[in-house]
Amino acid sequence: MCAKKYDNESIRALKGAARVRKRPAVIFGSDGIDGCEHSMFEILSNSIDEAREGFGDTIIITRFLDNSIEVEDFGRGIPVDYNEHEKKYNWELVFCELYAGGKYKNNTGGDYEYSLGLNGLGACATQYSSEYMDVEVLRDGYKYELHFEAGENIDGMKKTKFRHRHTGTTIRWKPDIKVFTDIDIPLDFYKETLRRQAVVNSGVKFVLKNEISKEEFEEFEFLYENGIVDYIKELTEEKEFTGVHYIETERSGRDREDLPEYKLKMSFAFCFDNEFSTTEYYHNSSFLEYGGSPDKAVRNAFVYAIDQYLKANNKYNKSEGKIQYSDVQDSLVLVSNSYSTMTSYENQTKKAINNKFIQDAMTEFLREQLAIYFIENKMDADKICNQVLVNKRSRETAEKTRINVKKKLGGNLDVANRVKKFVDCRSKDPEKREVYIVEGDSALGACKLGRDSEFQAIIPLRGKILNCLKAEYDRIFNSDVIVDLLRVLGCGVEIKSKHNKDLSSFDLNNLRWNKVIICTDADVDGYQIRTLVLTMIYRLVPTLIEKGFVYIAESPLYEITSKKKTYFAYNEQEKSEILSKLEGQKYSIQRSKGLGENQPDMMWLTTMNPETRRLIKVTPCDVIKTQETFDLLLGDNLAGRKEHIAENGHQYIEMADVS
Structure with missing residues (x-):
């Protein structure tokens, strides 16, 4: 086989637009929809920088049906005329030159003290990756117009005298499907992006126009007058158990002794909430999805400050371990908004920053301010620290439960x-197998003798089953009855708890049965056991109910015998119908025996024979309604339960086992 030639002529350099069009992921992080979204944000960020500097308080973004985009601002207008220093037109530098812009002077962001874009890549890279781009700039008494196609300028720049009422820049472009694999940026991305930008740019109004048909637009506005404070109140719906606390400061420093000094401006708003928690970090208006320096600072400072308070006030139990950040995070709602004149992003997508000075400055500031806050707000400090301890102890209990459940539910169900x-x-075929959950050993004996052993299995309940609606998970999984039932089902458990997310091991494919049949006596005790089993299934494996795997075996209420023939009535109406047919004949009638008293052939006929049994499929049409019903019958709503019994109890008085 001949080797490919590799010599001095093999090395090539991409030039002009090809540097982006052939390798968009290098600049935008992806050649898919994520990269396309980031290219849009590059243009938007330039308008945001202008507004933050005080030039224009409104930015209009239009999403067109053909996937083209327009961003209009009312800033000073991009300088696009001739640049004597560079001996080029500025439009060439901004739109056709990577690493060129107005944010390089003196390592301080140039004409922008705090800038979202510092690398001079965004406008040029987006232009290069567009099918077309049209630029209109109003400034200095002129209107400047530019047109680009596939990264190339067409016909230079058009400059005309223009009496404009305001200055600003309007850019309309269409991402090129030849560059990105997908250019249909979802409406929700625009909404989320503009909402976030409104949060961290207080007082700036973002208007989103979405074209829904030819020349017909729906419009959305995003404005937070008080920035991150208003945003936190919106997130918590003002249900937080401590008020929103706001702090801000400015610092100067350097990442290393031999590197230049730069400025940092930071603000934090936070509160504590039992129902909602989140932490969001923004730097130079960019949402830091992965955090970086601010996230490390928050983790360090909050754990340190709360741990110090707990120790000083003797709130730890003897020999109790230190809190972790997850214990704080469970109840913390915090948003940080920072700006710096120099920023080290992990990459061009700006999802994390890694400046050492920023991390150290934020950590020191937060530690200092939290200590002051705890001293000045003793009641809030106690609430916060007590809740963090509750979170810590819940987490530790959950970890013990996780280990316990993994041990108990693990392994195969073998000898x-x-x-x-x-x-x-x-049978080993899950499509044919069915399991009967029966009450007690006597029912086990009758069902065992009356079943078809080819496809019918039986598990008896030993003792009263726990009410799973009210019990904590650690208590639930300490119940041998429940653990055994789960092991027999084989599909794991579904856990709905912030401390037990990693405990959920449910896999419907591992369910060992086609039918799970609850089989109890037709009396008050039987109904209660049936409800408790259903509650357990609903709490721990609700998908079995939703997918229709759970059934109730309906037991006859009456046995009516006439001329050596026995009839079974499953309710009062059926009893009346049978008796009307036996009119004039001698018959005897008695309440049906418990399952354990039935003969095997009777058990097969009434409860286990697929041809003659009656099964009720448990199919809640509304899961919320089912939950409310379970809560009413077995939860803490005592007043509601009394009212329900008062209104409906008379319907079941004949079933009551009272004398």
Whole structure:
């Protein structure tokens, strides 16, 4: 096989637009929709920088049906005329030259003290990656117009005298499908991006126009007069248990002794909430999805300050371990908004910063301010620290539960790992197998003798099952009855708790049964056991109910015998219908026996034979309604339960086992 030639002529350099068009992911982080979205933000960020400097308080973004985009601002207008220093037109530098712009002077952001874009890549890279781009600039008494196609300027710059009422820049472009694999930026991305920018640029109004048909637009506005404070109140719906606390400062420093000094401006707003928690970091208006320096500072400062308060006020139990950040984070709602004249982003997508000075300055400031806040707000400090301890202890309990459940539910259900008194069937086909959950050993005996052992298995309940609606997870999984039922089902558990997210191990594909049949006596005790089992399934494996795997075996209420023939009535109406047919004949009638008293053939006929049994599929049409019903019957709503019994109890008085 001949080797490919590799010599001095093999090296090539991409030039002009090809540097972006052939490798968009290098600049935008992706050649997919994420990269396309980032290219839009590059243009938007230039308008934001102008507004932050005090030039224009409104930015208008238009999303067109053909996937083209327009950003209009009312700033000073991009300088695009001839640049004597560079011996080029500024439009060439801004739109056709990577690493060129007005933010390089003296390492301080040039004409922008705090700038979102510092690298001089965004406008040029977006132009290069566009099918076309039209630029209109109003400044200095002129209107400047530029047109680009596939990264190339067409016909230079058009400059005309113009009496403009305001200055500003309008850029309309269409991302090129030849560059990006997807250019249909979702409306929700625009909304989320503009909402975030309104949060960190207080007083700047962002108007989003979305074209829904030819020349018909829907409009959205985003404005936060008080910035991150208003945003936090919106997030918590003002249900926080401590008021929103706002702090800000400015610092100067350097990342290393041999590097230049730069400025940092930072602000934080935070509160504590039992129902909602989030931390969001913004730097130079860019949302830091991965945080970096600000996130490290918040983690360090909050753990340090709260730990110090807990120690000083003797709130830890004896030998209790130190809190972790997750214990704080569970109740913390915090938004940081910072700006610096120099910024080290992890990459051009600006999802994290890694400046050492910024991290150190934020850590020191937060530690200092939290200490003051705790001294001046003793009641809030106690609330915060007590809640953090609650979170810590819940987490530790959850960890013990996780280990316990993993140990108990792990492994295969075989001879060496057998569930006590569980009677399996011969078939290994989950599409045919069904398991009966029965009450007690006597029912087990009758069902075992009356079943079809090819496809019907039985597990008896040993003792009263726990009310899973009210119990904590650690107590639930300490119940052998519940653990055994889960092991027999085989599909794991579904956990809905912030401390037990990693405990959820549910996999419907591992369900070992086509039908899970709850089989209890037709009396008050039987109904209660049935409800408790359903509650357990609803709390721990609700998907089985939603997907229709759970059934109730309906037991006959009456046995009516006439001329050696027995009829079964499952309710009062059926009893009346049978008796009307036996009119004039001798018959005897009695309440049906408990399952454990039935003969095997009777058990097969009434409860287990697929041809003659009656099964009720448990299919909640509304999960919320089901939850409310369970809560009413078994939860803490005592007043509601009393009212329900008063209104409906008469319907079941005949079933009551009272004398």
